[in-house]
Amino acid sequence: MGSIKAFGAQSAESGVHPLPIERRAPRPDDVAIKIDYCGVCHTDIHFAENDWGRTLYPVVPGHEIIGRVTAVGEKVKKFKVGDVVGVGCLVDACRHCAACEDGLEQYCLEGSTATYNGRDRHDQSITFGGYSEAVVVSERFVLRIPDALDPATSAPILCAGITTYSPLRHYGVKAGDQVGVVGMGGLGHMGVKFAKALGAEVTLFTRSESKVGEAKKQGADRVVVSTDKEQMKAIAGQLDFILDTVPVQHDLNPYLNALRYDGKHILVGLLEPVEPPVQAGALVGKRRVLGGSLIGGLPETQEVLDFCAEHGISCDVEMLDINHINEAYERMKKGDVKYRFVIDMKTL
CATH class of the missing domain: 3.90.180.10 (Medium-chain alcohol dehydrogenases, catalytic domain)
Structure with missing residues (x-):
């Protein structure tokens, strides 16, 4: 060339x-x-x-x-x-x-x-x-x-698409599951779309009241303002899966408590040390899983492109x-x- x-x-x-x-x-x-x-x-x-x-x-x-x-x-x-x-x-x-x-x-x-x-x-x-x-x-x-x-x-x-699609598919999100998405940016709004297309009921967590209407337009069934302790308390123990797209340090503990037993909290945005530390009891006491996921391989990236075409997702x-x-x-x-x-x- x-x-x-x-x-x-x-x-x-x-x-x-x-x-x-x-x-x-x-x-x-x-x-x-x-x-x-x-x-x-x-x-x-x-x-x-x-x-x-x-x-x-x-x-x-x-x-x-x-x-x-x-x-x-x-x-x-x-x-x-x-x-x-x-x-x-x-x-x-x-x-x-x-x-x-x-x-x-x-x-x-x-x-x-x-x-x-x-x-x-x-x-x-x-x-x-x-x-x-x-x-x-x-x-x-x-x-x-x-x-x-x-x-x-x-x-x-x-990038944004496969990063959010891959963990939803890998951990088996299916119709009827209760899925939380943390963050309403480039990754978060795609996570909402994919979870809805897989048949899940989706809760969007945001720090900003101004994003409530925006999140519902993207398909979120429920929006929780994570800075509101009463709203976080009300959702405790309800979710099967949380897709965490926030790329900066944030307290994971309130989100872990939103999971049911055997619930999974997957990080796709945070690459820095977790601060404040995770309360291990929240994991051990409910057999919850805290994990991470990085983009996807070539077969799965082709899969997400085909999935988007099939479901009209962009x-x-x-x-x-x-x-x-x-x-x-x-x-x-x-x-x-x-x-x-x-x-x-x-x-x-």
């Missing part, structure tokens, strides 16, 4: 600006993709600003990629030129460990390769993401976008001119987007 246009960060303080990058020519199992849309995830901000102390600069963010196939390698069988496809959070893994053989490449025992800020397993070059004109990815890590889905609103399904998005990406980051930090930005790459 050679040199293409992209946007990236040169340092933690630089912001995201035009940054030409090199893309490889397709290998025999590769698919070359012209990018039409790229979702903006809060993880993009963390890497652009080195919040986690492991950014490899320059960094080109973007792991919610939708585009059209422009070329395929000689060994590619599943895709052809013109197909609408997606690329999510991963572009490679060892492919032979127990996790990879189970279609759980996100848990690859040798370490999976992230779509950006990773290391190519062939030549150790830094991987660059979807804030760019085009990308080249191994066929195994390319996803088919169903015709029924709008490509623009499908982009966040590749992410609520605001389209973005890439030249305004730094302003978008500032708005995201303030929670001022409903619920995900998606870059129209024609603005690159």
